Amino acid sequence: MKIVLENLTKLYPNRNKKIKEEVVAVNNFCFEIPDGKLIGLLGPSGCGKSTTLNMICGLEKPTEGRIYFGDDDVTDLPPENRGVGMVFQSYALYPHLTARQNIMFPLENLKGEAKLTKEEMIAKAEEAAKLVQIERLLDRKPSEMSGGQQQRVAIARALVKRPRVLLLDEPLSNLDARLRLQTREEIRRIQRETGITTVFVTHDQEEAMSISDQIVVMEAGVVQQIAKPQEVYDNPANLFVAKFLGTPPINVFKGQVKGGALYIGENRVMEVKGIADRPVTVGIRPEGFVPDADGPLVCGQIGVEVMGRDTSIVAKHPAMEGVQIRTIVSSDSVIDPSSDTVRFQVRPSKTILFDPSTGAVLGR
Amino acid sequence: MNKQSLKSWLYLLPAILFLGVFMVYPLFDVMIYSVEEGYNFASQSYFGVGRYNYSYVLRDPYFLQALKNTFILVIITVPVSTGIALLISVMLSSVQKLRDLFQTVFFLPYVTNTLAVGLVFMILFKKTPYTDGFINLIIHAFGGAGVDFIEGPYWAKMFVMCFYTVWVVMPFKILILTSALASVDQNLYKAAKVDGTPAFRIFYKITLPMISPMIFYLVITGFIGAFKAYSDEVAIFGTDLNAAGMNTIVGYVYDMLYGDSGGYPSFAAAAALILFAIVLTITCINLLVQQKAGVTAGVS
Numbered sequence: 001m002k003i004v005l006e007n008l009t010k011l012y013p014n015r016n017k018k019i020k021e022e023v024v025a026v027n028n029f030c031f032e033i034p035d036g037k038l039i040g041l042l043g044p045s046g047c048g049k050s051t052t053l054n055m056i057c058g059l060e061k062p063t064e065g066r067i068y069f070g071d072d073d074v075t076d077l078p079p080e081n082r083g084v085g086m087v088f089q090s091y092a093l094y095p096h097l098t099a100r101q102n103i104m105f106p107l108e109n110l111k112g113e114a115k116l117t118k119e120e121m122i123a124k125a126e127e128a129a130k131l132v133q134i135e136r137l138l139d140r141k142p143s144e145m146s147g148g149q150q151q152r153v154a155i156a157r158a159l160v161k162r163p164r165v166l167l168l169d170e171p172l173s174n175l176d177a178r179l180r181l182q183t184r185e186e187i188r189r190i191q192r193e194t195g196i197t198t199v200f201v202t203h204d205q206e207e208a209m210s211i212s213d214q215i216v217v218m219e220a221g222v223v224q225q226i227a228k229p230q231e232v233y234d235n236p237a238n239l240f241v242a243k244f245l246g247t248p249p250i251n252v253f254k255g256q257v258k259g260g261a262l263y264i265g266e267n268r269v270m271e272v273k274g275i276a277d278r279p280v281t282v283g284i285r286p287e288g289f290v291p292d293a294d295g296p297l298v299c300g301q302i303g304v305e306v307m308g309r310d311t312s313i314v315a316k317h318p319a320m321e322g323v324q325i326r327t328i329v330s331s332d333s334v335i336d337p338s339s340d341t342v343r344f345q346v347r348p349s350k351t352i353l354f355d356p357s358t359g360a361v362l363g364r
Numbered sequence: 365m366n367k368q369s370l371k372s373w374l375y376l377l378p379a380i381l382f383l384g385v386f387m388v389y390p391l392f393d394v395m396i397y398s399v400e401e402g403y404n405f406a407s408q409s410y411f412g413v414g415r416y417n418y419s420y421v422l423r424d425p426y427f428l429q430a431l432k433n434t435f436i437l438v439i440i441t442v443p444v445s446t447g448i449a450l451l452i453s454v455m456l457s458s459v460q461k462l463r464d465l466f467q468t469v470f471f472l473p474y475v476t477n478t479l480a481v482g483l484v485f486m487i488l489f490k491k492t493p494y495t496d497g498f499i500n501l502i503i504h505a506f507g508g509a510g511v512d513f514i515e516g517p518y519w520a521k522m523f524v525m526c527f528y529t530v531w532v533v534m535p536f537k538i539l540i541l542t543s544a545l546a547s548v549d550q551n552l553y554k555a556a557k558v559d560g561t562p563a564f565r566i567f568y569k570i571t572l573p574m575i576s577p578m579i580f581y582l583v584i585t586g587f588i589g590a591f592k593a594y595s596d597e598v599a600i601f602g603t604d605l606n607a608a609g610m611n612t613i614v615g616y617v618y619d620m621l622y623g624d625s626g627g628y629p630s631f632a633a634a635a636a637l638i639l640f641a642i643v644l645t646i647t648c649i650n651l652l653v654q655q656k657a658g659v660t661a662g663v664s
Contacts, residue, residue: 059554080560092551096573105569106559161559 008065040212085158089170168200239359255282265319288350289327295343397633417634449537474535482599489513544578
């Protein structure tokens with residue numbers, strides 16, 4: 001089932017009642033989610049990603065715009081008539097019911113022709129439990145289960161009605177680091193097995209990058225970029241996306257294009273083509289630095305951190321934005337840890353130029 | 365005893381002293397009084413020890429009347445007040461506008477003096493040479509025959525009594541239940557909504573189980589409170605409750621001690637211990653029911 005979001009907009013009244021102006025939570029969101037894909041909605045807190053999810057779910061009504069599941073316009077339908085399953089960040093399991101009763105709960109609401117017998121319900125609940133591998137925990141209450149197990153129950157409950165669309169709100173943020181890794185593989189597997197179009201919300205880029213077919217990056221209610229995970233990293237649409245994705249984050253400098261060359265501070269770091277002389281914002285990924293005794297970019301060295309597989313040089317530069325530069329270089333590079341300065345070659349493929357005022361990409 | 369536990373006992377001393385002097389000692393003293401036959405205040409002497417006080421009290425028509433009144437009061441007011449309080453709390457938590465106003469209105473009786481409230485009830489229900497009382501005026505307006513609620517038939521007096529009690533205990537219950545309702549995880553409701561759960565099923569399957577510990581708490585304290593009713597009766601029917609036929613067990617105990625027919629601490633002690641036994645039994649039954657129902661979910 002593909003999902004089409006058409007000019008989706010959500011306005012909220014201002015919290016401060018004296019201010020008439022409404023808060024724009026989601027602004028003119030257009031997107032077609034292809035059938036059977038796993039989509040990550042990624043953005044910082046308050047960027048409108050959860051609001052978008054709630055609108056797809058039907059918990060909130062869009063101020064403007066339409067939502068289609070396939071060819072059906074579901075904008076005015078309540079959640080139960082949309083065929084959605086939702087997993088909440090806190091799982092929202094009913095604490096007084098066992099896992100089995102929790103999973104069966106949505107089935108017990110079915111009316112009329114869809115009504116199931118008790119045996120059918122139990123069979124369906126067990127089938128859903130098998131899919132998320134919690135068959136043996138069905139008689140436990142949520143308080144007797146770990147966070148990961150609770151989440152599986154929540155997923156089973158969302159899947160038991162065979163929804164057309166599965167929605168996950170920050171599915172991994174309440175789990176510890178090891179479990180998070182395991183669970184995101186699990187979500188991927190379940191999504192593949194069921195083939196249900198899935199949208200999940202996260203503020204964790206690694207999570208989004210690792211399992212999504214496509215990532216939607218949002219900020220302040222506006223979609224910044226929709227692309228495949230690697231694409232978002234390699235070709236960010238603007239400075240925000242570039243800064244938001246990548247750990248360690250991209251290093252940003254104030255720069256200048258003069259006579260076909262890029263200057264960072266006084267350093268002439270590389271040739272650039274097709275950009276007229278102007279001030280630019282330069283973004284260089286941590287892996288875009290190559291230590292070189294004759295390199296053009298002269299930085300003050302703050303420290304060297306050895307992390308096994310590779311080495312991180314922490315440095316500073318007069319033209320940088322932020323407090324320091326963090327680079328990742330291969331561990332066989334020759335570095336003098338006691339030196340005060342370090343010089344780099346800059347990889348053009350890892351360097352992106354932005355318009356300082358709009359943040360739009362100028363070139364690379 | 366090592367130094368550490370000596371210190372702990374030292375810190376506990378004030379509490380132990382107070383509880384001992386004002387709670388434990390009187391309790392034992394009451395037990396002793398209740399078995400001393402023919403105790404005389406003036407001479408501080410008694411004939412012997414036995415069950416006579418209990419058998420006297422249990423055969424005293426005034427006590428049996430008080431027992432009956434108390435039981436009727438408990439059985440009617442506890443479920444009715446809890447039920448109405450639940451209804452009002454659910455409605456309160458679903459309205460947005462004027463919520464604070466309603467909350468204040470419903471809470472006002474709690475901070476109002478019992479006797480002042482009693483006065484208001486007098487105006488509502490009491491027949492005087494000048495007026496039949498507000499409620500009777502309304503009944504007349506609809507063409508009904510008035511009833512003397514304060515000095516009339518038993519059922520009318522009981523009605524006023526129950527009405528008054530329900531009205532007085534309601535605010536506290538509403539307060540507790542609204543906060544219990546507010547503490548239910550809103551995500552549960554969202555999840556239920558996504559699954560298309562009908563409103564009554566949400567209430568029955570989610571809301572009620574989630575606030576059930578609080579409901580049980582209210583029922584237990586409600587039982588205990590209603591069994592100990594006394595001052596409310598005085599506020600409406602005056603101090604001679606036996607004459608009005610509206611006495612309660614605590615009222616009987618008081619009368620036996622200080623009333624016009626008073627001066628019998630042994631009978632009072634026996635009656636008090638009978639009340640104690642009743643309340644203890646009811647509370648134990650309540651706790652058993654609560655355990656059986658597995659009401660621990662919401663508070664875990």
